[in-house]
Amino acid sequence: MDEIGQKLRDARIQKGYTIDDLQQITKIQKRYLIAIEEGNFDALPGDFYVRAFIKQYADTVGLDGDALLTQFQQDIPEPQPQEYAAQSVENKTRATRAEEASPVNRLRRYLPQIAIAAVVVVAVIVIYVIMLVYQSGPKQTIPTDSESVAVSSKRSTSKTSKSSTSSKTSKTSATSSSSKTAEKSSKKSTKKSSKLDISVADANGATQAVTLKNLPKTGNKLTLGATGATAWTSVIVNGSTTWQGSLTSGNSQEVTLPDNVTTFQVRSGNATATTIKLNGQSVDISKGTSIVRTITFTADATESEGSQE
Numbered sequence: 517m518d519e520i521g522q523k524l525r526d527a528r529i530q531k532g533y534t535i536d537d538l539q540q541i542t543k544i545q546k547r548y549l550i551a552i553e554e555g556n557f558d559a560l561p562g563d564f565y566v567r568a569f570i571k572q573y574a575d576t577v578g579l580d581g582d583a584l585l586t587q588f589q590q591d592i593p594e595p596q597p598q599e600y601a602a603q604s605v606e607n608k609t610r611a612t613r614a615e616e617a618s619p620v621n622r623l624r625r626y627l628p629q630i631a632i633a634a635v636v637v638v639a640v641i642v643i644y645v646i647m648l649v650y651q652s653g654p655k656q657t658i659p660t661d662s663e664s665v666a667v668s669s670k671r672s673t674s675k676t677s678k679s680s681t682s683s684k685t686s687k688t689s690a691t692s693s694s695s696k697t698a699e700k701s702s703k704k705s706t707k708k709s710s711k712l713d714i715s716v717a718d719a720n721g722a723t724q725a726v727t728l729k730n731l732p733k734t735g736n737k738l739t740l741g742a743t744g745a746t747a748w749t750s751v752i753v754n755g756s757t758t759w760q761g762s763l764t765s766g767n768s769q770e771v772t773l774p775d776n777v778t779t780f781q782v783r784s785g786n787a788t789a790t791t792i793k794l795n796g797q798s799v800d801i802s803k804g805t806s807i808v809r810t811i812t813f814t815a816d817a818t819e820s821e822g823s824q825e
Contacts, residue, residue, distance in 0.1 A: 518555020520570065520588040525553045527577035542572050549573065555591075563593040712795055719787075719804020724811045726799060731815040734775045739793040740782070741768035748785035753777060765789070778815045784808070 528538060539546045548569055551559035557566045570592065571581035585592060713729035740749050742763040750760030751771045759771045768791075773780060784790040787809035792799040794813070801811055 518591065520584065520591055521553040521555045523584070524570070524573050524577065524579070527574070527579050528553075531577045533577065538573070538576060542569075542576055544569055544572065557593060566593055712797060714794060714797060714799055716800050716803060719801070719806055719809060722806045722809050724801060724804055724809055726801075726811060726813045728794070728813055728815045731778075732795070736773040736777065736795060738771045738773060738782070739768055739796070740771065741791040741793075742766070742786070742789050743791055745786055745789040747787075747790045749790055750783045752781040752783065754780075763790075778817070780813050782811045782813070784811070787811075 528535075533541075535546055535549055538544070538549055542549075548560055548565075551557065552566075552569055552573055560566050560569060567585060571585060574581035574584045710730050712731060715727040715729070717725045717727070738751060740751070740763060742749075742765050744765055746762055746764050748760075748762045749769075751758045753774055754777075758773075759769065761769065763769060782790075782792060785808055787801060787804065787807055790801070792801060792811070799811075801809070
């Protein structure tokens, strides 16, 4: 390794630079920097570049480039006068900086950001147009006057026909009115008699019986709730548990009963806090003191047959 190259290398290492760092700072190719450190000046493009590269290398690592060139003048080839003046590193560096500072290069650097902003603007415009089209959808057509005239003419025609037949029906209305009155009264009585009737017996220890009259065949629903405390409850139909769970105070659970059910049970772990409704009608199970209780609901077979007829 040449003495001047060794001195430059030691200064670089002391400065904490790698060859790659030096290449980035000086813009001198890495192979030329290695050739300078090894004293292989023939690898450089010309005698002028030898002196220019050594001076720039020295100035970068904190040495006096001019003093270094003077000290090792006998080891460094002399360049031809003005041979590479136009190609000097300093001139090239200035040209490179001027090129980087040009408006075209600046525009190229910011081109990706400009493209992204343009895409966002276009997307916002498209969304806005779609919203306008959606909001201005097809409006309902207003009936024309001809249609209203047609309707009014139909009404007048129907009124005329009704007036012509009113005389005919007046005779029969008196006869049928009495039969309609009797029919309405019979329907009312049927409705009254078909209303669900719930009869709750006093609790017998841990059991309690509830008799149901006029229980519908379908659509029966139990609503279980709890007041003042938590109550564990379950619903048993035909020996199988349909639902079970704990109800906290103020909460309720609705259970749909199977069609054609005639008997079912409600078991409660806290009967004094449990509330029961059947088809929206309250079932009063307060006639008892047992906490754990099984309430058995049984439909009256006679009433069920009558309601089915």
